Amino acid sequence: MNLSEIFRSQSFVVSIEIFPPKSSEGDVALEKNLCTLTACNPAFVSCTYGAGGSTRDRTLHWCRHIQSDGKRTAMAHFTCVGSTRDELVQWLLEAKQAGIHNIMALRGDPPAGETSFRSVEGGLSNANQLVELIRETCPEFGVGVAGYPEKHIEAPSLEADLQNLQRKVACGADAVFTQLFFVNDNFFSFRDKCDALGISVPVVPGIMPITDFARIKRITAMCGTVFxxxxxxxxxxxxxxxxAQFEIGVEHAIRQCEQLRNEGVPGIHFYALNKSDACQRILTGLQIPTAAASI
Ligand SMILES: Cc1cc2nc3c(=O)[nH]c(=O)nc-3n(C[C@H](O)[C@H](O)[C@H](O)COP(=O)(O)OP(=O)(O)OC[C@H]3O[C@@H](n4cnc5c(N)ncnc54)[C@H](O)[C@@H]3O)c2cc1C
Structure with a gap:
């Protein structure tokens, strides 16, 4: 199923994001956690595309793996970093051949140590161009894009960033998945602004369960998330x-998700960081039936 079909057929769409591990130990741990995560019945599992395009093949490998039982749906993240237009088309065709029907279309971050993004010669500069390319190359794909309730770190203002989001949706995105945030009011205000701009595709909050305070501090500093x-x-x-950190993190996420659900969000995208315990606890806390609970 592609993203549009998923959002049309389910009133509350839970998705889970993983990343391709860098070691064989990581692969083994993810394999195990993926079993638990998919038993939570997410509508789809998305797999990130490593910084600098470093996981070109491994992203597709894990997406193929997610879909290997013929019942699960994957979404492959994809960035413009380090690739020419022709190379991007080539990868999209490989994804199509691998049976992937959903792409999270991203620009990607500048390389470590650089503050501004530079495209390669013959490459793309912004995610909206990637959305256009996907629509030209594989029009049947579901396309997700990133949204930033607390503004993208490089954007001069939230308004300028929202205009960019509007452009990505106008180019053909089917759904917006947000950067992680911990203050729901910031999301609600962002959602109102999306409505005012006529952005009518689902705007899905991104939630990262806090399982390790030191790690979350590094991540929020990198993306400019209010803590x-x-x-x-x-x-x-x-x-x-x-x-104790895990318990506080899980409790906070349950309360955050409950309020979001009560306020009518179309679903929740969980940044699982390849772990399963927190997501499982949160989904159980929210009383979203997991496969394990329904046996
Ligand atoms: C849900 C989610 C998943 C992600 N997954 C990955 C992943 O798998 N791999 C990875 O490397 N990164 C990932 N990221 C991070 C993302 O790559 C970075 O946040 C990146 O810096 C911006 O990507 P974007 O697609 O939002 O870019 P864009 O939408 O292109 O925006 C980037 C910046 O440029 C500005 N801008 C865009 N177009 C224009 C224009 N025409 N004129 C002027 N300004 C413009 C925007 O306002 C913004 O400040 C993810 C982020 C989210 C929220």
């Missing part, structure tokens, strides 16, 4: 206790 002071001090007070 509430009250949550930070709660986590700081248990900074040497991994299981």
């Amino acid at each position: 509430p002071e009250s949550l930070a001090s709660k986590l700081e007070s248990v900074k040497d206790d991994a299981s």
Whole structure:
């Protein structure tokens, strides 16, 4: 199924994001966690495309693997980084041949140490161009794009960033998946602004369960995500206790997701970071039936 069909057929779409591990130990751990994650019955599992295009083949490998039982749906992330237009087309055709029908179309980040993105000669500069290319090359694909409730870190203003989002949707995106955030009011205000601009595709909040405070601090600093002071001090007070951090993170995510669901979001995209415990606990807490619970 492609993204449009998924959102048409389900009233609440849960998706889970993983990344291709860099080691054989990571592969083994993901294999195990993927079983638990898919038992939570997500509508689809998405797999990231490594920084600098470093996981070109492994992204497709994991997407093929997700779909190998013929019942699960995958979405492959794809960025413009380091590829010419022809190379991007080549990869899209490979994805199509591998049976992938959904692509998260992204520009990608500048290489480490650089603050601005530079496309390669003959390459693309922005995600909206990639959406256009997908629509030309594989029009039947489902296309997701990134949205930033708290503004993309390079954008001069939220308004300019929203105009970019509007452009990506006008080029043919089927759904928007947001950057992680912890303050729901920022998402609701972003959603109102999307509505005002006539962005009518599903805008799906991205939630990252906090399982490790130090790691989440690094991630939020990188993406410019607002981290509430009250949550930070709660986590700081248990900074040497991994299981207490996990419990606080899970509780926060359950409350965040409950409020989002009550406010009518079309689904939730979970940044699982290749772990399964937190997502499983959150989905159980939200009483979204998992395969394990329905046996
Ligand atoms: C859900 C999600 C999944 C992600 N998955 C991955 C992944 O798998 N791999 C990876 O490397 N990264 C991933 N990222 C990170 C993403 O690549 C970065 O945030 C990147 O810096 C921007 O990508 P984008 O697609 O949003 O870019 P764009 O939409 O192109 O926007 C990038 C910046 O340029 C501005 N802009 C765009 N078009 C124009 C224009 N025409 N004129 C002026 N300004 C413009 C925007 O406002 C924004 O500031 C993901 C992000 C999200 C939210």
